[in-house]
Amino acid sequence: xxxxxxxxxxxxxxxxxxxxxxxxxxxxxxxxxxxxxxxxxxxxxxxxxxxxxxxxxxxxxxxxx
Amino acid sequence: xxxxxxxxxxxxxxxxxxxxxxxxxxxxxxxxxxxxxxxxxxxxxxxxxxxxxxxxxxxxxxxxxxxxxxxxxxxxxxxxxxxxxxxxxxxxxxxxxxxxxxxxxxxxxxxxxxxxxxxxxxxxxxxxxxxxxxxxxxxxxxxxxxxxxxxxxxxxxxxxxxxxxxxxxxxxxxxxxxxxxxxxxxxxxxxxxxxxxxxxxxxxxxxxxxxxxxxxxxxxxxxxxxxxxxxxxxxxxxxxxxxxxxxxxxxxxxxxxxxxxxxxxxxxxxxxxxxxx
Numbered sequence: 414x415x416x417x418x419x420x421x422x423x424x425x426x427x428x429x430x431x432x433x434x435x436x437x438x439x440x441x442x443x444x445x446x447x448x449x450x451x452x453x454x455x456x457x458x459x460x461x462x463x464x465x466x467x468x469x470x471x472x473x474x475x476x477x478x
Numbered sequence: 479x480x481x482x483x484x485x486x487x488x489x490x491x492x493x494x495x496x497x498x499x500x501x502x503x504x505x506x507x508x509x510x511x512x513x514x515x516x517x518x519x520x521x522x523x524x525x526x527x528x529x530x531x532x533x534x535x536x537x538x539x540x541x542x543x544x545x546x547x548x549x550x551x552x553x554x555x556x557x558x559x560x561x562x563x564x565x566x567x568x569x570x571x572x573x574x575x576x577x578x579x580x581x582x583x584x585x586x587x588x589x590x591x592x593x594x595x596x597x598x599x600x601x602x603x604x605x606x607x608x609x610x611x612x613x614x615x616x617x618x619x620x621x622x623x624x625x626x627x628x629x630x631x632x633x634x635x636x637x638x639x640x641x642x643x644x645x646x647x648x649x650x651x652x653x654x655x656x657x658x659x660x661x662x663x664x665x666x667x668x669x670x671x672x673x674x675x676x677x678x679x680x681x682x683x684x685x686x687x688x689x690x691x692x693x694x695x696x697x698x699x700x701x702x703x704x705x706x707x708x709x710x711x712x713x714x715x716x717x718x719x720x721x722x723x724x725x726x727x728x729x730x731x732x733x734x735x736x737x738x739x740x741x742x743x744x745x746x747x748x749x750x751x752x753x754x755x
Contacts, residue, residue: 428541441530445522452518466692473693
């Protein structure tokens with residue numbers, strides 16, 4: 414019964430383990446890289462915020478009227 | 479100016495929990511910033527591993543589906559892959575450990591000469607704060623209790639179960655020492671924005687050092703079960719209004735308030751120019 418199926422189709426070679434691992438690591442690094450970009454962006458914005466605060470261009474204190 | 483305002487509004491710090499909040503509150507101290515950075519560093523590795531494992535899992539389900547691959551392989555050993563899958567996962571914790579230990583030991587450093595020491599004493603179910611630094615010999619410390627404002631007494635715009643009647647007022651950009659203890663049962667004094675959580679244990683003094691980098695009102699809640707009203711106790715009772723080095727000039731109205739007078743003496747002791755008498 415199994416042989417009958419095999420006759421009709423090309424024998425299935427199966428995946429290459431090394432290739433799959435490499436593709437997986439590459440995809441993981443890409444996703445991790447996107448997260449890192451998000452982290453660096455947040456850090457830049459935080460730094461800019463404190464720089465603006467230090468220079469006095471913005472304030473976190475409500476001015477008294 | 480509009481651009482600046484837009485920029486400011488988009489990154490306006492929020493120092494209390496927001497509805498449906500997913501991440502941490504905005505950092506107000508270097509310690510909290512370090513904690514968030516460490517979390518983001520570790521999250522990179524989490525994403526890397528998650529994506530890798532999901533990819534391999536999906537590909538395995540795809541390639542070895544019973545219709546596509548009716549005869550399963552009988553593999554029982556694979557020395558190379560076993561070595562690799564042992565070594566690589568053991569390298570990742572090493573990369574995580576480096577920033578983790580750096581933060582851990584820097585958080586443990588005790589500030590030798592803080593500008594002000596505040597005692598936070600936990601009670602069931604309120605806080606008492608003491609400022610004892612600037613007493614004359616025959617004076618008592620400035621001491622006050624801090625109770626959560628009941629829901630019925632809240633004003634418009636105030637946060638439910640976060641606001642207190644007497645806030646702790648401390649200077650910004652200054653090294654503070656907070657000594658935490660309890661008068662009855664264990665409590666815990668926590669301010670997420672500042673990255674602070676310190677157990678208040680009866681019969682013990684726990685010390686933490688904080689330096690808050692910007693002015694604002696910071697909120698926290700009791701973090702150790704302490705009885706019926708544990709959920710209704712504010713741990714710091716608000717860090718209160720953390721003001722610039724000219725903080726006393728902004729503390730009034732209420733120049734005759736005993737708290738202001740004490741803190742004006744404190745300002746005189748540190749040479750501030752802006753204090754009102």
